[in-house]
Amino acid sequence: MHGHFAWNELMTDDVEKAKAFYAAALGWSFESFPMENSQYWVAKAGDAPVAGLMAIEDVAPGAPPHWFAYVEVDDIDARVAAAEREGGTVLRAPFDVPGVGRIAILRDPTGAAMGWMTSAAPAA
Incomplete structure (x- = not known):
């Protein structure tokens, strides 16, 4: 739904430790999801996908481990253009993830990605 948070990813320097923690603490299970240049894990609560996990060095070398949020938008290309007009910065232009959708990474005018x-x- 447009404007709602749709997905969260944990970017970490120790994927196996994170998987063990969330499995024990929240009961999540993990399923491998094929990616071109990295190993991606989908966390599941029962059969429902709830989050993703990946090695931070694959996407943001040098950054500390952190959770990263995604918001659903109705038209990624039009919304990214609007964001730029309003002072946002495109960190990664819209790209397609087969079977998932079209994604962009932005920074708002306050610096938040x-x-x-x-x-x-x-x-x-």
């Missing part, structure tokens, strides 16, 4: 995404239509 966030992902925006237009999810792919569900498979018929």
Whole structure:
């Protein structure tokens, strides 16, 4: 739904330690999700996907471990253009993730980074 938080990812320097922690603390299980240049894990609560985990060195070398949020938008390309007009900075231009949707990484005028995404239509 447009304007709502849609996904969260943990970027960490110790994926296995994080997986063990969240499995024990929250009961999450993990499923590998193929990515072109990195190993991505989908955290699940029961059968429902709830978050992603990845090695921080694959996406933001030198950054500390952190959770990263994504907001659903109705039209990623139009919304990114609007964000730029309003003083936002595009850190990664819109790109496609097969079966997931189209994603961009932005920084708002205060300096906070966030992902925006237009999810792919569900498979018929």
